[in-house]
Amino acid sequence: MKAKKPQESVTIMTELVLPNDTNPLHNLRGGKVLHWMDIAAAISAQKHAEQVVVTAAVDNVSFENPIREGDVVTIKAQVTRAFNTSMETFIEVWAENIPQKRKVKSNEAFYTFVALDYNGRPAQVPEIKPETEDEKTRFDGAKRRRELRLVLAGRMKPNEAKELKSLFTSE
Numbered sequence: 001m002k003a004k005k006p007q008e009s010v011t012i013m014t015e016l017v018l019p020n021d022t023n024p025l026h027n028l029r030g031g032k033v034l035h036w037m038d039i040a041a042a043i044s045a046q047k048h049a050e051q052v053v054v055t056a057a058v059d060n061v062s063f064e065n066p067i068r069e070g071d072v073v074t075i076k077a078q079v080t081r082a083f084n085t086s087m088e089t090f091i092e093v094w095a096e097n098i099p100q101k102r103k104v105k106s107n108e109a110f111y112t113f114v115a116l117d118y119n120g121r122p123a124q125v126p127e128i129k130p131e132t133e134d135e136k137t138r139f140d141g142a143k144r145r146r147e148l149r150l151v152l153a154g155r156m157k158p159n160e161a162k163e164l165k166s167l168f169t170s171e
Contacts (some may be wrong), residue, residue, distance in 0.1 A: 003024045003127040006135045009079040010088075013040040017071045017095075028067035034058075034092060036075055037109060037120045041089040045113035046079035048087055056086060057112040057149050067095040073106075080135070081142035085122035085142040086114045088142045110145060 017028045038055055045053040067072055067073055074094045079087045089111045096103040117123040130139040144163045150156035151164070158164075 001124060001126045003129040004048060006078050006080065006128055006130055006139075009044045009055040011040050011047065011074045011075075011077045012042040013043070013077075015073045015075075017067055017069050017073060019069060022069045024029065025066075026069040028069075028071070028073070028095075030063065033063075033067065033073070033106070034061065036073065037061075037077075037091045037093060038111065039076040041091050041111040042076040042113060044079055044089050045087045045111075045115070048079040048082065048128075049113075049115035049123070051115040051123050051125075053087070053115050055111060056114045057153075059110040059112075059145065059149070061107055061109040063107050065095065065106050067093075067106050068097065071095040071097050075083075077111075079128060080110070080130075080138040081146075082125045083130045083146065085124055086112055086146075087125055088112050088145065090138055112146075112149065 012163050013036065021028055021032050023124045042053055075091060077089050080089050080090045081111045091111060092108045093105060093106040095106050115123045128139060130136045147156060147161040147164050151158050151161050
């Protein structure tokens with residue numbers, strides 16, 4: 001399987017925040033933005049895997065700035081690293097008030113997807129070949145984030161998390 005460039009998986013999705021997307025304060029509901037993020041990230045992972053993907057994990061998502069009714073939301077998703085059958089995807093969310101000429105970053109997150117074959121079994125995915133400094137930084141950090149996800153899910157023992165251990169020891 002040939003390695004791919006992260007740029008090949010970039011997905012940019014744009015949405016307009018309408019009244020039915022908001023809470024009583026006229027801010028975009030958190031669940032709605034998480035839904036949009038999942039869609040954008042899944043498209044990115046599916047482009048990379050060239051197969052159906054399912055969401056396996058969502059890392060910590062915090063909301064830095066509210067997204068208001070009438071804002072244009074731009075979501076950028078890109079696969080940061082591929083493992084055997086899973087992929088980590090980085091997502092950034094920006095809100096833009098066009099009349100006020102204001103654009104702010106709302107949040108970012110990492111989502112993990114698993115590729116599935118036609119029988120619903122995990123399928124191998126191509127490797128990622130990072131090129132830019134940002135891509136290399138996210139690629140390198142993906143191993144630690146993966147170990148942390150596995151430890152927190154109880155699927156890896158903390159003493160087996162070599163990448164995480166290296167952050168705290170000089171061995």
